């Protein structure tokens with residue numbers, strides 16, 4: 303199979319956008335291809351798609367085209383599709399072809415060189431790298447027929463990615479789950495060799511703090527808070543997807559580390575500060591952690607026993623280093639963009655503006671806490687985005703209310719702001735179709 307590293311033709315006029323042809327075959331996990339297409343689109347990668355007959359049993363052509371913003375192809379013999387783009391051109395225009403999910407049937411048909419539907423004809427005519435992401439029942443995966451087919455495909459140069467183990471849609475447990483979408487995203491980015499050259503934040507280092515801190519009282523007790531870490535983890539993932547090298551410094555949370563992110567686990571504010579200081583220098587710092595303002599300076603090495611009488615133990619406190627302020631005001635390692643978060647119960651705008659000035663950061667994302675249960679641990683967030691005055695004519699910080707949205711949505715909006723701000727200071731990546739990317743995010 304002849305391999306080319308770049309496509310020669312695309313439909314975006316003078317801006318070359320990398321393109322992955324996504325073939326969606328039948329399987330319950332077909333809907334996950336939609337999430338993947340959304341992520342790739344945000345990175346400025348085009349995702350024309352072919353939905354097989356089996357795939358169309360699980361998702362509709364309309365949902366695919368709505369997400370990709372491109373035509374979705376379904377039928378080899380559709381006159382309209384053949385006029386617009388023949389099946390040969392479909393594979394020629396892509397930089398990579400990814401089959402997600404790849405059903406056992408799709409794998410078998412490709413192995414035997416079938417060409418009686420659009421997906422298999424495109425694969426037979428392909429002159430680009432092809433990746434298969436299988437997802438199926440564990441018995442179907444383990445079956446000798448499937449395993450023989452996979453060996454054949456691999457011998458022919460097709461990359462077949464091992465599925466994950468766990469409970470599959472039918473309730474059986476074993477190998478056959480589609481890998482995590484973030485993992486697929488990074489595998490595609492690596493395959494396209496984009497991380498080094500075309501993503502907007504390639505070559506940038508970002509530090510993100512997330513989660514709560516635990517301040518030890520004795521070996522058993524601590525003072526903590528209700529931060530879940532979800533917002534910080536979402537930001538770390540979104541920065542990594544735009545090509546940044548990310549160091550996530552996390553207090554104790556129940557979350558899995560995001561893909562392609564170096565995650566350092568800490569407990570106390572002091573450990574978080576030391577980890578952040580050692581991770582400097584960076585270009586971007588996002589302080590999302592709910593850091594304890596004080597630590598107990600008379601911690602006990604043994605369990606404090608209940609005292610006789612009404613008074614509790616006499617704890618004394620020392621103030622912790624303010625990590626956000628430390629990074630924002632660093633004399634020689636001040637990152638180009640620093641942002642913090644603020645949870646406020648009243649006077650949100652006024653408090654947030656004052657906090658931004660006090661901490662010296664470029665932006666502060668403020669939450670109005672009316673009911674703590676709806677913020678801590680929740681999947682959605684409502685933000686007032688406060689940014690520092692841009693010039694001397696504008697004296698006060700600028701406030702921009704964002705719609706209530708998922709924490710991933712907030713992360714994407716913040717990353718878009720970061721890209722815009724860095725782009726103003728210095729063009730980020732001349733090889734990247736940055737305008738396309740910003741529109742897409």
Ligand code: CTP
Pocket residue numbers: 511571589590591592593594595622623624625626627641642643644645
């Ligand atoms: N922050 C930090 N280090 C600290 C305290 C806070 O990095 N020791 C960061 C948080 O990660 C957050 C921002 O500062 O991004 C605001 O935190 P907040 O607790 O609201 O700030 P405080 O200065 O403690 O203000 P308040 O008096 O409202 O608690």
